[in-house]
Amino acid sequence: MKKLVMNKTATLLVFMMVVSALAPVFAFADSYFNKDSIKHDFFTDTVTGTIYVSDDVYLDINNRLGINADGDIVINVYDEDDTILDTVYATYDIPGQYKFEFDAGSYLSSFPLKLSYLYDGATVTEWVYKSQPGGIGGPGGFIGGIIDSNGNVNRDQLIAALKASDNARILTPSEVVNLPADALIYGKNLTLYMQDGRSITLPLPALKVEDLAKSFGVELKDLIIRVELKQLTGDAAKALEDAVSAAGSEQLSIAVDFKVVAVGGGKEQAINNFGQLINRTIALDADASKDNAVGVLYDPTTKKLSFVPTTFSEDNGKTLANLKRNGNSIYTVIKGKSVSFTDLANHGWAAEAVNALAAKLVVEGTGADKFSPARNITRAEFAALIVRSLGIEAKGTSSFKDVPANAWYAGAVAAAAEAGIVKGVNSDTFKPTANITRKELATMVVRAAAYAGKEWNLTPAQVEQALAKFTDAAALGWAKDEVAAAISAGVVQGVSATKVGGDNTATRAEAATMIYRFLTNAELID
Incomplete structure (x- = not known):
């Protein structure tokens, strides 16, 4: 076997020397391994992949050397410490491609594996990462071996992982991970994942690491993004448990304190607002049911719990x-409250939505067992409701001159404005105490969906089709496209079979129903 490998290697070296002389005519100067195809298959426990080589040149060299056209390319397999584990061969498949496969069973403790072969006088390498059902980079997939038990990250492997997938998933054995910022300029999303079900997905462009480095007065290579997924313990965990009990509920999962902190030049800055919804996961307790379960945020200062989509x-x-x-x-998960308002008898169409949102802490009653479904709702009240339904917070204050900084709704209006959900009746006026109309409500819901990543854009023809049966559609004016989108999405219905009622003042029942339909359509609640 050793003689065979030596002969193959010697042949390859001659081949590469000839290739070097023919380098100008080589068609694949920048990419040799097909990164998308190189993976470890969890079920078959094999590593498969493809190498791109110029077929014309390769066959020409084979012919010159008198080698069979179905010859092999020698690939060496190394572990992380550059110890050679095996030699495998990529066999000619179709013009320009050579496929390879080998059994990874004996290497499971050595992942990630490094594949390497000679090309044009240089060594070309690519990493293969351990996977689980769902495939590398896909749903359920993860990459292991990049982060050690102390949260230290192998920078080169992280870069390789982010280059290999725009949505890389990395297994971390540590609750605290120190990510080198100069590696985060690659890829789009990075999910840090723990075996117990904790995870957080970072939208890498939203971190704006170059701006952070500049503000800290350091080079990008000297900036660290510290990510924490710490389980709450001790007195902090007890305080949360007390808050859940005080709310008449029970806890269905551990509580996790998620933090993202930029560190550099002796400074630290928490990143608390990403400008978009990001995903994090927590596993329910083994004996807990997801039925009527609610994700919540816990504020240790106020001891309050609030809804999270x-x-x-x-x-x-x-x-x-x-x-x-x-x-x-x-964050933690609790059991939702069982709610039933007695004054919804004449609003049966809204009962499911109102009760569901009340159970999830999104809406509240106006008194004992009362919801007041027919009461009008103001622009400020609906802004607060839509912000609460998204669980978002503001970075600063709004610029509306009629929204006092000390008003109860100031934070909600600011958050809604930052998210692009409200725009005011003009550039500096919001009219917070004015009753909201149905078309204003529909417009805010459509914008909220866009913020949540659910675009309901319609073509002009689709707008006309959605509004065709409503005789008052012309009165929608500036809100025509948004109302049509909301109708098409099933979030808004007419006040009758032929009237959309865009200028009608909206009621609390209508507002709650639209919020519930929006959250369901945007896949923010089950």
């Missing part, structure tokens, strides 16, 4: 809560 999924026997919010804090 949450859906549930199954992964490796665990039920995961997927909590989506634009900032970081302490």
Whole structure:
């Protein structure tokens, strides 16, 4: 076997020397391994992949050397410490491609593996990462071996992972991970994942690491992004448990304090607002049910719990809560309240939505068992409701001159304005105490969906089709496209079969129903 390998290697070296002389005519100067195809298959326990080589040149060299056209390219397999584990061969497949496959069973403790072969006088390498069902970079997939038990990150491997996938998933054995900022300029999203179900997905462009480095007065290579996924323990955990009990509920998962902190030049800055909803996961307790479960944020200062958009999924026997919010804090999952308002008898069409949102802490009653469904709702009240339904917070204050900084709704209006959900009746006026109309409400909901990543854009023809049956559609004016989009999405219905009622003042029941339909359509609740 050794003689065969030596002969193959010697042949390859001659081949590469000839290739070097023919380098100008080589068609694949920048990419040799097909990164998308190189992977470890969890089920078959094999590594497969493709190498791109100029077929014309390769066959020409084979012919010159008198080698069979079905010859092999020698690939060496190394572990992280550059110890050679094996030699495998990539066999001619179709013009320009050579396929390879080998059994990875004996290397499971050595992942990630490094593949290497000679090309044009240089060594070309690519990493192969361990995967689980779902495939590398896909749903359920993860990359291991990049982060050690102390949270230290192998920079080169992180860069390789981010280059290999725009949505890399990395397994971390540590609750605290120190990410080198200069590696985060690659890829789009990075998910840090723990075996117990904790995870956080970072939208890398939103971190703006270059701007952070500049503000800290350091080079990008000297900036660290520290990510924490710490389980709450001790007195902090007890305080949260007390808050859950005080709310008449029970805790269905551990509580996790998620933090993202920029560190450099002796300075630290928490990143608390990403400008978009980001996903984090927590596993429910083994005996907990997702039925009527609610993801919540816990404020240790006020001891209050507030709603976080949450859906549930199954992964490796665990039920995961997927909590989506634009900032970081302490999160857990609790059992929703059983709510039934007695004054919804004449608003049966709204009862399901109102009761569901009340159970999830999104809406509140106006008194004992009362919701006041027919009461009008103001622009400020609806801004607060839409912000609460998204769990978002503001970075600063709004610029509306009629929104006092000390008003109860100031923070909600600022958050809604930052998210592009409200724009005011003009550039500096919001009219917070004015009753909101149905078309204004529909417009805010459509903008909220866009913020959550759910675009309901319609073509002009689709707008006309959505509004065709409504005789008052012409009165929608500036809100025509948004109302049509909301109708098409099933979030808004007419006040009758032929009237959309865009200028009608909206009621609390209508507002709650639109919020519930929006959250469901945008896949923010199950």
